[in-house]
Amino acid sequence: MGVDVVNSFIVATIKSWNLKNFQRISREIKADWHLITDKEALIYDKVRKLNPRYIFFPHWSWLIPEEIYTNYECIVFHMTDLPFGRGGSPLQNLIIRGITRTKVSAIKVVRELDAGPVYLKRDLTLKGSAERIFTRCSRIVFNMMRYIIENEPEPKEQKGRPVIFQRRTPAESRIPDTGDLDKIYDYIRMLDAEGYPRAFIETEKLRLEFSGASLESDHILADVKITPRLKKNES
Numbered sequence: 447m448g449v450d451v452v453n454s455f456i457v458a459t460i461k462s463w464n465l466k467n468f469q470r471i472s473r474e475i476k477a478d479w480h481l482i483t484d485k486e487a488l489i490y491d492k493v494r495k496l497n498p499r500y501i502f503f504p505h506w507s508w509l510i511p512e513e514i515y516t517n518y519e520c521i522v523f524h525m526t527d528l529p530f531g532r533g534g535s536p537l538q539n540l541i542i543r544g545i546t547r548t549k550v551s552a553i554k555v556v557r558e559l560d561a562g563p564v565y566l567k568r569d570l571t572l573k574g575s576a577e578r579i580f581t582r583c584s585r586i587v588f589n590m591m592r593y594i595i596e597n598e599p600e601p602k603e604q605k606g607r608p609v610i611f612q613r614r615t616p617a618e619s620r621i622p623d624t625g626d627l628d629k630i631y632d633y634i635r636m637l638d639a640e641g642y643p644r645a646f647i648e649t650e651k652l653r654l655e656f657s658g659a660s661l662e663s664d665h666i667l668a669d670v671k672i673t674p675r676l677k678k679n680e681s
Contacts, residue, residue: 455595456493456501458482462640463581464504467588475595490514500594503555504587505580510555520555521565521594523587526611528553529604532560534613537576541636546572550583552590554601561608563601565594575659576639616643621656631666634659644671651675 453476457468460483472479480496482488490513493501503510503522510520525536527549533539540548550570554562568586572579593599621633634645634656644655653675659668 454478454480454496454498456480456482456496456498457504457591458488458501458506459504460484460641461505461580461584463577463584464587467584471588471591475592477595488514490517493518500591502591504584504591512557515555521552521591522555522560522562523583523590524551524553524560525570525583526551527567528560528564529606529608531611532608533611536611537572537579538614538636539611541572541632548572550586550590552587552594553604561604563603565599565601566590575635575657576637576642580639619643619645621645621647627661627664627666631659631661634666634668648675 455477457464457479459465459468459481465481465483468479468481478496480498485508488508488511490511493514494517498518501514501518501520503520506522510522514520524531525548526532526540528551531539531548536548548570549567551567552565553560554565556562568590570579570583570586574582619633619637621630624630637643637645638657638659644657646653646655648654651674653673655671655673656668657671659666
């Protein structure tokens with residue numbers, strides 16, 4: 447017997463905060479829920495057998511196979527007010543620009559990155575560490591999933607001129623040489639989350655990585671991990 451298309455949903459994600467919320471929504475909404483946590487498991491034959499109404503991608507960093515998004519309704523959640531901020535590393539690119547509030551956009555997956563029509567948007571504050579922001583965002587995203595499941599809104603094309611963000615590299619996590627404590631604090635907190643390269647400073651022989659920062663009136667308190675700096679010919 448096949449799976450009922452109306453009552454089957456896939457969530458593809460790897461982050462711990464999303465895994466917790468998946469457990470919650472799968473208890474609260476009675477349906478055939480399926481979780482994918484490995485990009486290699488996102489294959490057309492598997493999806494075809496599950497025959498989902500929607501495939502949700504909260505915090506998914508890999509390309510989605512065209513065969514999947516052209517045959518099934520795939521929805522990604524992007525942490526900007528699209529079309530502003532298409533592209534990679536949205537949280538870090540927002541914070542580095544001094545932006546304190548944003549939108550979470552639920553969009554249909556199309557060939558062009560982050561260019562699909564929008565189902566809905568929700569407000570998100572960018573206070574605190576990256577991990578706290580992602581945890582806060584995850585609750586919003588799963589509530590958006592609930593809304594989409596219950597209301598089946600039609601997505602609307604994005605309006606306005608796109609602003610493209612570039613994906614940041616680990617080398618860009620180096621803390622800038624500045625006396626501006628606000629900027630240093632932002633650098634530390636925007637990278638302080640599971641799976642992200644921590645903000646760092648290097649000396650000739652040491653690497654110092656920072657997390658758990660708090661901004662005081664005239665200084666920053668933070669945890670620091672100190673390791674020997676690898677030589678270029680070391681792996």
